[in-house]
Amino acid sequence: MPAMRPARRATAKRASQPRGRPRSAPRRADSHAWTMKLGAWAHARMRAAQHDGVTRHVLMGATLASVVAILLILATGLGFVDALGRGISSGAASSARAMGLSVRTVSVQAPLSYELNAYQRAQAQAIAGIVPDDIMFSVDPSEIQARVAVLPWVESVMVRRLWPDQIQIVITPRAASALWQQNGKLTFIDSAGRTLGPAKVTSAQGLALVMGPNAGPAAPALFAALGSYQLVATRTSAAIYVGNRRWSLRMRSGGEILLPEADVAGALARLEQLQISHKLLDRPYARLDMRTPGTLILRPLSPSPTTEVLSVNAPQSAGKSARGV
Numbered sequence: 389m390p391a392m393r394p395a396r397r398a399t400a401k402r403a404s405q406p407r408g409r410p411r412s413a414p415r416r417a418d419s420h421a422w423t424m425k426l427g428a429w430a431h432a433r434m435r436a437a438q439h440d441g442v443t444r445h446v447l448m449g450a451t452l453a454s455v456v457a458i459l460l461i462l463a464t465g466l467g468f469v470d471a472l473g474r475g476i477s478s479g480a481a482s483s484a485r486a487m488g489l490s491v492r493t494v495s496v497q498a499p500l501s502y503e504l505n506a507y508q509r510a511q512a513q514a515i516a517g518i519v520p521d522d523i524m525f526s527v528d529p530s531e532i533q534a535r536v537a538v539l540p541w542v543e544s545v546m547v548r549r550l551w552p553d554q555i556q557i558v559i560t561p562r563a564a565s566a567l568w569q570q571n572g573k574l575t576f577i578d579s580a581g582r583t584l585g586p587a588k589v590t591s592a593q594g595l596a597l598v599m600g601p602n603a604g605p606a607a608p609a610l611f612a613a614l615g616s617y618q619l620v621a622t623r624t625s626a627a628i629y630v631g632n633r634r635w636s637l638r639m640r641s642g643g644e645i646l647l648p649e650a651d652v653a654g655a656l657a658r659l660e661q662l663q664i665s666h667k668l669l670d671r672p673y674a675r676l677d678m679r680t681p682g683t684l685i686l687r688p689l690s691p692s693p694t695t696e697v698l699s700v701n702a703p704q705s706a707g708k709s710a711r712g713v
Contacts, residue, residue: 489524492553499560507585508561512536516547518555527555541576541584566596566611568604581605596627603629610635613653617660623669634679639669643689646677658684 494516496509504512516532529547536545536557543560550556564576564584576584576595581604598607606629614621626638634649647655655678662668668676677685 485521485523488552490553491518491520491522491524491527491555494518494520494555494557496557496559499558502560504559504561505585508541508559511539511585512542512557512559515539516555516557524549524551524553532557540582541578564595566598566607568607569597569599570601570603575604577604577607579608579611581608597625598627598629600629602632603627606632610652613656616653617656619663620656620659620669641669641672643673644675646675646679648679648681651681 494513496504496512496516498504515535515538517535518527518532527549529549532547532555533545536542536547536559541562543562545560546558548556548558562578562582562584564587565579566577567587568575568577568583574587576587577598578584583604596611598604598610607627610627614624620637623639623641624637625640628636628638630636635647635652637645637647639645645659658678659669659676663670672689673686674689675685675687677687
């Protein structure tokens with residue numbers, strides 16, 4: 389009898405597992421789920437923008453502009469703009485110009501209650517050395533401020549960048565106290581004798597006038613002396629510096645007073661006293677010569693002028709002689 393093979397036991401089929409997470413399984417908590425969704429949305433938008441050329445360019449331009457603006461704000465706040473300007477490459481410079489970050493306007497102005505003339509504006513702009521169309525990053529306000537500050541008529545200066553394309557230079561000028569006439573040209577000078585730039589007769593009303601070579605630098609000492617003798621100062625129209633040694637005063641009456649080389653204050657004091665006691669400066673005269681110590685040589689106005697020597701050490705006798713002029 390043939391041997392019988394044991395019957396194979398039928399294997400039970402494994403039930404196929406459904407794809408995906410079972411409905412009964414709880415969802416996994418994910419703290420970054422919103423980030424993943426946002427990233428998926430942005431990715432989808434970018435893929436859609438690839439099929440739309442206009443949308444893609446607008447999106448890329450807006451993104452680039454936002455990044456540049458953020459970097460610019462951070463660099464300005466942290467003081468990195470100057471260093472960036474020195475190390476910027478030509479390619480980056482071209483990109484900055486394309487984005488409108490190049491110098492278009494350089495304004496030179498004064499604070500309220502001050503005024504700059506055309507010569508001062510042009511001189512400040514020239515010495516500032518700002519090249520048109522230069523990129524804003526390469527403009528160093530501190531360097532420009534140092535250049536402009538060396539101008540003799542500048543009291544103080546402030547330089548700032550007004551983004552995206554303007555440089556502003558605000559200058560406080562020194563106050564003019566007198567005019568200096570030399571070789572037929574008028575120049576403003578301040579109380580220290582520094583030149584402040586060319587002047588016009590129409591813009592120089594009410595200022596004292598000094599004349600002659602080196603009169604400008606020598607004027608402060610004379611002004612200091614005249615400041616104590618207002619009766620003489622208010623009658624003076626101009627001061628002439630003679631031979632780099634002494635002054636002659638041209639009076640409003642037309643006369644001339646020759647001051648000594650030394651002790652100018654003493655001579656002015658004697659003139660002030662004679663004016664108080666005998667109104668000497670109000671009388672017609674061509675010249676009062678005070679160069680000789682202790683005397684006053686008076687030349688009156690007349691068809692045949694006669695020179696008269698008066699003693700200024702005795703004001704009473706000098707006054708009596710002057711009354712006959």
